Amino acid sequence: MENPKILIADDVDYLVEFMKSHLEQLLPDATYFRAANGYEVFTLAMRKQPDLILLDWEMPEISGMEALQTLQAHPQTKDIPVIMVSGFTQADHVRKALEAGAMDYLKKPIAPDELLARVRTAMTLADSMRQLRQQKQQLEEEKRRSDRILKGLLPAEVLQTMKEQSEIAPRRFRNVSVIMADLVDFTPKSQKMSPKRLLDELQTIFTAFDQICQKHNCTRIKTIGDAYLAVSGMWNHSHNHALVAAKMAERMRQYIIEHNERYKIDWEIRIGINSGDIIAGIISESNLSYDIFGDTVNTAARMQSYCNPMQINVSQTTYDHLKDYYFMIKRISRKVKGKGALNMYYLHRPIQSRQQLRQQQSHPQYAL
Structure with a gap:
């Protein structure tokens, strides 16, 4: 010494x-x-x-x-x-x-x-x-440092299971809602930004999406380029998983509006939601990537791809869960290979409860 x-x-x-x-x-x-x-x-x-x-x-x-x-x-x-x-x-x-x-x-x-x-x-x-x-x-x-990296790759529930067990077995989750979002015209817009500015933008937006996801008790699955994939009702078996997914999607869209105003940029987002059963698991021992599979996920991707900018497009199954809570706009059905015509609806606005209506009638000065 x-x-x-x-x-x-x-x-x-x-x-x-x-x-x-x-x-x-x-x-x-x-x-x-x-x-x-x-x-x-x-x-x-x-x-x-x-x-x-x-x-x-x-x-x-x-x-x-x-x-x-x-x-x-x-x-x-x-x-x-x-x-x-x-x-x-x-x-x-x-x-x-x-x-x-x-x-x-x-x-x-x-x-x-x-x-x-x-x-x-x-x-x-x-x-x-x-x-x-x-x-x-x-x-x-x-x-x-490893825990931070793993936390960014795997859901908290999966990390906890990894600590308790040596293997993460594939699992079927019933009655969940899959939320898939992506940024509109990402490729042409990204070509006008420096690599650092682009990564800073994605990090800021996806960090905010993670916070929104956590606040709504949803599970972030992964990001793929400019796409964001999450699930509602996966671990908490919530009966109102579709309603939670809709509220999360609305908050994500509102965040993009606020982000554009704050940073003087013009990002737009498309969001698709579909409800049903999924299978989840780690597909490779050498790749700790937790992913979800099944027709429900594929249909959610179709909802997102057939969505116009700054809209939230939901499937028929999600519509059936939300029809008592939201006014929705029925769209023209789209033919999808292997599935035929798919009904889809734009989320319009929440339906006010009778109690809210009575409050507005009693106190019109507080009406929106």
């Missing part, structure tokens, strides 16, 4: 000089500090963060044992190695010191060879422990 800092705590001046003079032979580049009582021990330990403390048990005001207990109780000083120095030679005192957190025990009168040997051992052990703590901190930081 280069240029170590050593704190010698003893109220007897000549003992301090005795230990320092011998330690300078072993550690000539060390910096030495002196504490005359237990209070000074803790104060200097906090301020100087020494690499080793030689702590006398019998000191005025606050004893060495009390100082050791205080050091051990504080997170900034608990890892500083301490050698307890004492005239107590009974085994019981040695045991108490070691149990209180001392690394070693040095008996008085102090033999110079024993002092050097114990300090050398303590410094070597302390350096090894310091390296282990650094490695632990690095591993913890790597784990946090």
